[in-house]
Amino acid sequence: MKHARGEIRLRTVALGAVFALLIAACGSGRSSSNTTNTTAGGGTTGTTSVINASQCDPATATQGITGDTIKIGTSLPLSGTYSAFNAILQGESAYFSYLNSLGGVSVAGKKYKIELVSKDDAYDAAKTSTNVDTLINSDKVFALFNTVGTKNNLGIRETVNADCVPDLLIASGAVQWGNPKYPFMLGSELVPYPLEMQTFVNYLKANKPSAKIALLYANDDFGQSYRESLQDLVKGTPITIVKEASYNAEGADVKAQVTDLAASGADTFVLGGTLLACPNALNAAHDAGWKPLTYMSGTCVSKLLFQLGGDGANGVLSVTPLLDPSDPANGSNPAMVLYKQQVAKYQPKADTGDGIVAYGWSTAAVLQQILEASPKLDRTSVMEAARTLAGVKAAGLQVPNSTWVTSASDWFLGETFQLIKYNKAEGHTTAIGPLTDLNGETAKLSPASLLHS
Numbered sequence: 001m002k003h004a005r006g007e008i009r010l011r012t013v014a015l016g017a018v019f020a021l022l023i024a025a026c027g028s029g030r031s032s033s034n035t036t037n038t039t040a041g042g043g044t045t046g047t048t049s050v051i052n053a054s055q056c057d058p059a060t061a062t063q064g065i066t067g068d069t070i071k072i073g074t075s076l077p078l079s080g081t082y083s084a085f086n087a088i089l090q091g092e093s094a095y096f097s098y099l100n101s102l103g104g105v106s107v108a109g110k111k112y113k114i115e116l117v118s119k120d121d122a123y124d125a126a127k128t129s130t131n132v133d134t135l136i137n138s139d140k141v142f143a144l145f146n147t148v149g150t151k152n153n154l155g156i157r158e159t160v161n162a163d164c165v166p167d168l169l170i171a172s173g174a175v176q177w178g179n180p181k182y183p184f185m186l187g188s189e190l191v192p193y194p195l196e197m198q199t200f201v202n203y204l205k206a207n208k209p210s211a212k213i214a215l216l217y218a219n220d221d222f223g224q225s226y227r228e229s230l231q232d233l234v235k236g237t238p239i240t241i242v243k244e245a246s247y248n249a250e251g252a253d254v255k256a257q258v259t260d261l262a263a264s265g266a267d268t269f270v271l272g273g274t275l276l277a278c279p280n281a282l283n284a285a286h287d288a289g290w291k292p293l294t295y296m297s298g299t300c301v302s303k304l305l306f307q308l309g310g311d312g313a314n315g316v317l318s319v320t321p322l323l324d325p326s327d328p329a330n331g332s333n334p335a336m337v338l339y340k341q342q343v344a345k346y347q348p349k350a351d352t353g354d355g356i357v358a359y360g361w362s363t364a365a366v367l368q369q370i371l372e373a374s375p376k377l378d379r380t381s382v383m384e385a386a387r388t389l390a391g392v393k394a395a396g397l398q399v400p401n402s403t404w405v406t407s408a409s410d411w412f413l414g415e416t417f418q419l420i421k422y423n424k425a426e427g428h429t430t431a432i433g434p435l436t437d438l439n440g441e442t443a444k445l446s447p448a449s450l451l452h453s
Contacts, residue, residue, distance in 0.1 A: 050387045050408045051183045053380040056164035061378040064142025068104065070377070071115045072367075073135035075128045076148040076171070078120035081252055082275050084304065085148055088171065089118055090343070090350035091360020092146060095368075095396070097346040105368050107377045114367075117141060121152065123250075128152035129159070136165055143168055143382065146188060146363050150174040150222040151249075157182045166383045168370065169363050169413075173298065174225050175446040176453060178411040184379075186386045188363050189321045189395070189404055189414040191298050193225040194233075194445040195438050196319050197270075199419055200295045201233045203317070203432075204268065208293060213241045214266035216257055216281055218249040218273050226272030226297065228447040242266050252276035255284045262290035269294040279305050282312030293317070298417075301429070302355045306422050314424035317432070321404075321417040322362055322397040326353040326428035335397055362396025366404070366413075369395055387411060402435055412442040 064071040074092070077085045096114040099105060104113040117139050121127035128147065135141045136159070143166035147153055150172040157176075160167045161184045169188035170177055173196070177187040191199075204211045215230060217223035223246060234241060243264035245257035254273065258281050261269070269292040271281050278300035285292070294312075298319045303326045306313045323330045330336045339361055340352045350357050369392050371377075374385035392404040392413070402416040415438045420429040443451060 050384055051380060053164060053383075056380060060163070061380065062142070063140050063379075065112070065377060068110070068112050069115050070105070070112045070371070071117060071139065071141045072143055072145045073117045073119070073132070073139060073141035074145050074147055075119045075121045075131040075135070075152070076146070077123040078118075080122035080124075081250070082123040082148075084275055084302070084356065085123075085171075087302075087350065087354050087356035088146065088148065088360035088363075090347040091357040091362070092116060092364045093360075094343040094346040094350065094357075095361045095364035098342040099364075099368060105371045107371050107374055110377075112371075112377070116145070121148075123149055123152070125149070125151045125155040129155045132156045132159060136160075136163060141165075143379065145169060145367055146171050146360070148172070150176070150225070151220050153177075153185065154221060157185060160184050164379055164383075166379055166386065168382075168386055169366055171359075171363070172222065173414070174221060175412075175442060175451050176221070178443055178446070179452055180411075181452075183387070184383055186383075186406070186411065187413055189366060189392075189398070190359075191319045191321060191414050191417045192412050192442045192446070193222075193272075193297075194229040194447070195415060195417075195436075195442055196295075196298055197226060197229040197233055198438065198441070198445050199319055199417075199436055200270070200317065201230070201237070201239065203419065204239055204293075205237065208268065210238045211240075211268040211293070212264075212266045213239065213268045213270055214243045214245075214261035214264050214292070215241055215270045216245050216247065216254060216261060216273060218277065219246040220249040222274065223249065223272050225450055226270065228450060229445070230270060230272075232447055233445070247273065247277060252280050254281045255287075257281075258284035258290075259288050261285075262288040266292060268292050271296045271300075273297060274299045275305070276308070279308035279310075279313065282309035282316065284312075286310065286312035301420070303351070303353045303427070304356075306424075306429075307427075311424065313422055316422045318420055318422070318429070319417050319436070320355070320420055320429070321399060321402065321414050322355065322358055323399060324355065324420070324429045325358045325397065326355075327430070328428075333400075335394065339397055358397050362398060365396035365398075366392055389413070399435065402437075403439075405439060410440050410443070415439045415442060 119131040173190040
């Protein structure tokens with residue numbers, strides 16, 4: 001499934017676009033913060049710099065670095081409907097405590113401890129913006145890390161790019177993080193949503209080529225990514241979308257929508273929701289007597305959410321870039337042993353079998369690799385390192401034999417992952433087929449309306 005990166009025609013077009021951007025930057029003052037020397041999925045100018053940081057204030061380049069400490073900030077839902085994402089913070093905090101116990105992260109020959117400052121936004125984008133303003137201007141953080149949510153990060157992107165603050169490893173698989181207008185943003189190892197849909201459509205082509213799909217999606221930027229990607233990918237195939245329904249992303253009540261979808265005659269269900277909406281939808285389908293082949297968003301890959309889905313969760317397909325900590329077969333893996341020991345030590349209330357905790361732990365490990373790849377400790381250098389990762393391997397619970405890369409022409413990290421299936425009786429997921437490698441494919445598979453929005 002691996003494809004060559006960048007066709008000659010695409011590279012030529014991309015170079016022309018870059019040239020135009022650079023010319024515009026020369027006379028545009030502060031607005032040049034939205035320029036880079038590359039376009040995602042295209043080519044490069046051949047320069048060593050990926051980011052044009054000429055407008056960045058040198059006085060803030062090392063803000064948040066004090067002695068041997070790097071202060072990092074994050075905003076995520078710790079209360080409300082999406083409070084289960086607190087598990088991300090548990091995993092992150094455990095990893096940083098473990099890392100600090102070893103002396104910290106090594107950057108340009110010096111060790112630094114990581115200080116993580118977290119704030120609750122209850123998944124409210126307006127609160128995220130307020131939190132980020134406080135983190136940057138009052139808490140004086142060096143960078144943002146793993147801030148949760150598509151709309152939440154879209155709401156802060158003007159700020160972080162104008163102020164040249166790295167917004168690293170965004171907890172969202174949205175493709176907007178590949179928009180070259182906003183170079184100080186990088187998505188995490190979460191599988192980009194169009195790649196999720198491509199993987200599932202490929203599965204349908206091989207196993208259910210005339211599938212009739214019913215789609216449930218959140219009525220926000222997150223859900224729209226699934227909807228538009230799926231619509232694009234089934235064009236020209238015998239696969240059809242026979243019914244769509246959206247739900248209020250501020251809540252998790254989806255029973256009426258799922259009941260309506262169940263009556264559509266669809267034999268396949270795509271669930272583009274997150275957190276409690278996922279198990280609620282699975283239960284609603286089961287209660288309606290509907291037994292479709294079901295694909296569920298990778299953001300819902302969690303032991304807790306699968307369990308809440310009851311009988312409706314059995315056989316559900318999804319994707320993950322990580323080992324399932326609930327699978328006993330992974331118990332002897334050295335990375336798993338380390339994870340469970342250290343999380344139990346530093347976050348004893350955390351459920352080490354929960355994939356959301358594992359995600360937080362693993363994403364913190366990726367941040368360590370980004371920092372260690374930077375030739376010096378300033379905001380632009382770290383962001384350059386994040387944009388040109390030669391290959392991330394064995395980060396936290398990363399699936400064995402997978403490699404996550406970024407480059408001047410490919411800003412998407414989590415393009416190598418595993419298709420999985422949940423077994424209710426066994427209480428964990430299992431891998432289906434070989435590792436999926438779609439490195440370099442995200443930009444090509446993304447609806448233009450999303451990639452450049």
